[in-house]
Amino acid sequence: MNIKKTLAVTLLACMLPAAAMAKDLSVGVSMALFDDNFLTILRTAMQKEMQKEGVKGQLEDAKGDVSQQLQQVQNFIGQGVDAIIVNPVDTNAVKPIMDQATKAGIPLIFVNRRPQAELTDKMAYVGSDSELAG
Numbered sequence: 001m002n003i004k005k006t007l008a009v010t011l012l013a014c015m016l017p018a019a020a021m022a023k024d025l026s027v028g029v030s031m032a033l034f035d036d037n038f039l040t041i042l043r044t045a046m047q048k049e050m051q052k053e054g055v056k057g058q059l060e061d062a063k064g065d066v067s068q069q070l071q072q073v074q075n076f077i078g079q080g081v082d083a084i085i086v087n088p089v090d091t092n093a094v095k096p097i098m099d100q101a102t103k104a105g106i107p108l109i110f111v112n113r114r115p116q117a118e119l120t121d122k123m124a125y126v127g128s129d130s131e132l133a134g
Contacts, residue, residue: 026056028076029085030069032113034061039087042112046085066093073097076106083107091116098123 029046031039043059050057058076062069066089076084077100084106088094094115101108102120110119112127119125 024054024056025083026058026079026081027083027085028072028079028081029057029059029087030062030072030076031059031087032062032069032089033064039112042087062089064089066090070096070100073100077101077104081106083109085109085111087111088113088115 027050029043031043033039034043047057047059049055058079058081060072060075062072069086069089073084073086084101086094086097086108088097088110091113094110095117098108098115098117098120102122105122107122107124109123110125110127114125114127114130
């Protein structure tokens with residue numbers, strides 16, 4: 001778990017422009033479902049790491065709803081966050097999220113569930129290979 005946390009923070013730091021590093025950073029996080037035990041552990045670890053690094057974070061529960069997750073991402077963009085972290089509800093339905101983040105020029109990091117779409121510039125995936133883990 002420590003490797004994943006370190007990798008996520010490192011990726012975030014590398015993806016943000018130097019000008020953003022001089023100000024308070026804010027990150028929007030949309031989790032597929034807060035009620036999932038593993039995702040609760042992941043969410044708690046992210047909160048602790050953001051607090052430790054002085055990053056402002058807003059964590060939202062998509063409650064297993066793809067459209068709600070897209071709305072959360074749109075809200076993060078409207079708030080002007082510096083980066084967005086998404087644990088996708090449906091890995092096949094991430095294209096609108098990717099399009100919105102790309103259009104806004106905001107780095108997008110997917111965690112735990114690899115999207116079924118090719119990641120482009122300013123995008124990353126942090127997690128294991130599900131086929132290999134299985």
